[in-house]
Amino acid sequence: xxxxxxxxxxxxxxxxxxxxxxxxxxxxxxxxxxxxxxxxxxxxxxxxxxxxxxxxxxxxxxxxxxxxxxxxxxxxxxxxxxxxxxxxxxxxxxxxxxxxxxxxxxxxxxxxxxxxxxxxxxxxxxxxxxxxxxxxxxxxxxxxxxxxxxxxxxxxxxxxxxxxxxxxxxxxxxxxxxxxxxxxxxxxxxxxxxxxxxxxxxxxxxxxxxxxxxxxxxxxxxxxxxxxxxxxxxxxxxxxxxxxxxxxxxxxxxxxxxxxxxxxxxxxxxxxxxxxxxxxxxxxxxxxxxxxxxxxxxxxxxxxxxxxxxxxxxxxxxxxxxxxxxxxxxxxxxxxxxxxxxxxxxxxxxxxxxxxxxxxxxxxxxxxxxxxxxxxxxxxxxxxxxxxxxxxxxxxxxxxxxxxxxxxxxxxxxxxxxxxxxxxxxxxxxxxxxxxxxxxxxxxxxxxxxxxxxxxxxxxxxxxxxxxxxxxxx
Numbered sequence: 001x002x003x004x005x006x007x008x009x010x011x012x013x014x015x016x017x018x019x020x021x022x023x024x025x026x027x028x029x030x031x032x033x034x035x036x037x038x039x040x041x042x043x044x045x046x047x048x049x050x051x052x053x054x055x056x057x058x059x060x061x062x063x064x065x066x067x068x069x070x071x072x073x074x075x076x077x078x079x080x081x082x083x084x085x086x087x088x089x090x091x092x093x094x095x096x097x098x099x100x101x102x103x104x105x106x107x108x109x110x111x112x113x114x115x116x117x118x119x120x121x122x123x124x125x126x127x128x129x130x131x132x133x134x135x136x137x138x139x140x141x142x143x144x145x146x147x148x149x150x151x152x153x154x155x156x157x158x159x160x161x162x163x164x165x166x167x168x169x170x171x172x173x174x175x176x177x178x179x180x181x182x183x184x185x186x187x188x189x190x191x192x193x194x195x196x197x198x199x200x201x202x203x204x205x206x207x208x209x210x211x212x213x214x215x216x217x218x219x220x221x222x223x224x225x226x227x228x229x230x231x232x233x234x235x236x237x238x239x240x241x242x243x244x245x246x247x248x249x250x251x252x253x254x255x256x257x258x259x260x261x262x263x264x265x266x267x268x269x270x271x272x273x274x275x276x277x278x279x280x281x282x283x284x285x286x287x288x289x290x291x292x293x294x295x296x297x298x299x300x301x302x303x304x305x306x307x308x309x310x311x312x313x314x315x316x317x318x319x320x321x322x323x324x325x326x327x328x329x330x331x332x333x334x335x336x337x338x339x340x341x342x343x344x345x346x347x348x349x350x351x352x353x354x355x356x357x358x359x360x361x362x363x364x365x366x367x368x369x370x371x372x373x374x375x376x377x378x379x380x381x382x383x384x385x386x387x388x389x390x391x392x393x394x395x396x397x398x399x400x401x402x403x404x405x406x407x408x409x410x411x412x413x414x415x416x417x418x419x420x421x422x423x424x425x426x427x428x429x430x431x432x433x434x435x436x437x438x439x440x441x442x443x444x445x446x447x448x449x450x451x452x453x454x455x456x457x458x459x460x461x462x463x464x465x466x467x468x469x470x471x472x473x474x
Contacts, residue, residue, distance in 0.1 A: 030060040034068035035108075038086060039076025041227055041266065042198075043109055045178040047074045050108065050135050057139045066096060070104045070142060075111035083111060090125040104145050106130060110197035112154050114372055120150050129154060132183070132198050173421050175451045177221050179212050180204065181250065182228035187269065189296075190307045190374035191336065191367065194229055201229070203236040206245040206253065213257045222418055222451055226254065226265040232272035248276040255284040260453075262418055263287045264437070267294060270318050271310045278325040289326050290360075290437045293318065294334035298353030299346035302339055305379065312349065319357050330360040330406070330436035337395055338388030339367045340379035347391050354398050360406045360436060361464075362399045366392050404463040407438060415440060415466065416474040417456045419448065430470075432456075440466040448473065 033054055037047045050072065051061060065071050071093050075086050090105070097103045106128035107119055116129045127145045130138060131154035141151035184199040185192075213224050228234060234247040245253070254263050263284075268277075268291055281287045293315075297303050300311040322329050335350060354362075366388040369381045415434040423429035423441050430444045432454070442456050453474035458466045 030058050031069040032062040032067050033059040033070050033072070034062050034065040035072045035074060036065075036089065037074040039074075039110065041178055041225070042180065042229070043074050043076055045180050045227055046109065046132060046135070048178075050074070050138065053135055053138055065093065068103065070106065071096075072106045072108050075107055075109040083115075086111060087125075090119075094125060104128065104142060106141075108132075108135070110193065112197075114193070114197065116152055116154055120152060127151065131155065173450065174220055175418065175420050176223040176225070177216050178225050178227050179209060179216075180227045181209055181231060181234055185229035186233070187230060187309070188307055188374060190305060190379065191339065191370065193370050193373055196372055198229070201233065203234050206236045206243075206250055209250065210253050210257065213254050213261065217258050217261045220451060222260060222453075223262040223264065224254065226250070226263070228265075228267070230267065230269040230272060231265050232268050232274065232277060246276075248274065248280045251277065251280050251287060252284065255280075255287050259286055261286060264290065266292045268292060270295070270308070270315050273318055275321055275325065278321060281329070282326045288435050288437065289328060290330040290332070290435065291322060292332045292334075293322075295350075295353060295357075296334060296336050297339060297342070297346070298350035299342070302342050302346050305340060305375075306336075307374065312353070315353070316356065330438070331357060332437070333357070333359050333362045335362055335364045335395055337364065337366050337392040338383040340375060340381055340383070342383060342391075347394075351394065351398055354395070354402065358402045358405065359399065360438070361403050362395075364392060364395050364399065400463050404461070406436075407461040407463065407466055410434075410436075410438070410458045410466055411461055412458065414455050414457050414471060415468070417442075417454050419450045419452055419454055421450045430454075434466070438466050439464070440468060442468045442470055445470050 033051065035047050035050060037044050051059075054070075059070070062068055073086055073089060075083075086107070090107075093103075093105050097105055105126045107115075107126050108130050109132055112129045112131045119126045119129055128141050128151040130141060130152070134153035134155060137153045141153060144151040182201055182203050184201045185194045186201040188195055209226075216224055232247050234250055235245070236250075237244045251263065251265065255261075263286055270293055273291070273293065281289065281291075295315055296306055296308060298312055300313070303311060319331070322331060335354075337347070337350075366385075367381065367383065369376050375381075417432040417434050417440050419430050419432040421431060422444070423431045428444055429441055430448075430450070431439060431441050433439055434456075440456050440458070448454050448470060454470045455472045455474045456466075456468045457471045458468040460467050
């Protein structure tokens with residue numbers, strides 16, 4: 001039975017609150033770690049780093065927090081509903097802690113620095129609070145809690161990249177993996193807390209990134225996604241100054257690991273994506289023809305208020321360059337509806353931008369003021385909620401039209417798909433993604449298995465899923 005379920009295109013929504021579990025226990029008497037993640041792909045990658053650090057001190061992961069000795073929530077401060085979810089979960093974990101007083105409960109990640117006093121002192125919900133740059137200190141902080149003290153380390157670093165830590169691949173399908181290439185962000189978008197919670201941008205040693213890609217390929221992985229808040233600004237120089245690597249060069253080096261290793265990346269910033277990067281994508285067949293290029297708004301005045309440092313015209317120039325250099329490249333975006341002072345005419349400019357680009361898919365949100373951001377300090381959140389919701393509904397409706405149109409372009413064509421596993425609805429169907437990132441569902445056949453590439457003939461589609469059949473190995 002073919003799975004016709006329409007995918008939810010909300011950013012990482014399917015993974016929110018996911019408990020990460022190692023496939024193989026370390027030892028029977030190991031202490032148990034339960035770690036739950038919210039937010040962006042960077043947070044899920046960070047949870048793998050945390051698991052790696054704590055596995056060295058004898059922890060194994062569990063999917064049942066009732067069995068845990070330590071519970072961590074890896075948090076996000078980008079969206080208000082993420083904070084609401086985290087608080088609700090902390091209340092549930094508090095009930096477990098009353099049953100088991102030795103249980104340690106901690107908050108990791110972006111929410112840690114901003115809400116540390118509330119969590120530790122006012123609400124007394126947690127024992128330990130740890131920011132994104134302090135994960136190496138976790139074994140010491142756990143010891144502090146075990147000796148009867150609350151523990152906190154939310155110091156930001158200008159150097160920490162965790163380049164020497166090989167992440168434990170949690171809940172992995174053994175086929176696709178994330179590789180973090182930068183940490184932090186130097187862009188000061190007025191709506192965003194990342195520069196305050198993750199610190200200044202720094203790039204990982206290029207050699208460590210390529211070594212990680214090679215190790216993943218040798219272990220059977222066939223797709224890596226290079227991760228950063230702004231991958232295009234990646235730049236690494238060796239300590240002796242003899243080597244310098246920019247993002248286009250890093251992309252090329254990763255692609256050269258193997259022609260059978262598919263390479264993706266996220267996220268690009270419109271002010272930084274260069275023609276050199278685009279030409280590198282066009283040069284290598286295993287670098288996916290897919291770019292996530294957040295626009296946020298289609299109006300120049302609103303973009304200035306957002307401190308995005310580009311105009312409507314600049315963004316269109318980058319779209320035109322992508323279309324010229326990489327014909328057929330899939331493009332996705334982020335859009336915020338109802339930013340401070342946005343007029344109806346400016347909202348219409350966002351809709352017209354969507355018509356110009358015709359995005360393959362988009363992550364769309366209403367504006368939610370985040371404490372500590374430039375917008376919260378300097379701008380009034382003056383758009384009524386009902387107006388925000390109506391504008392978002394118009395954006396969502398238009399995007400559904402464009403998503404369906406883009407997928408319909410694949411009907412009647414054969415797509416090279418990396419098989420990632422079985423469909424959620426039926427183990428008789430496989431699922432996997434083509435070069436553009438669109439999910440395809442197709443009946444499993446003998447002799448073809450996950451981790452292999454297959455040529456899939458696309459017979460039809462929904463607004464979010466390609467549906468077809470295998471017509472041969474790729």
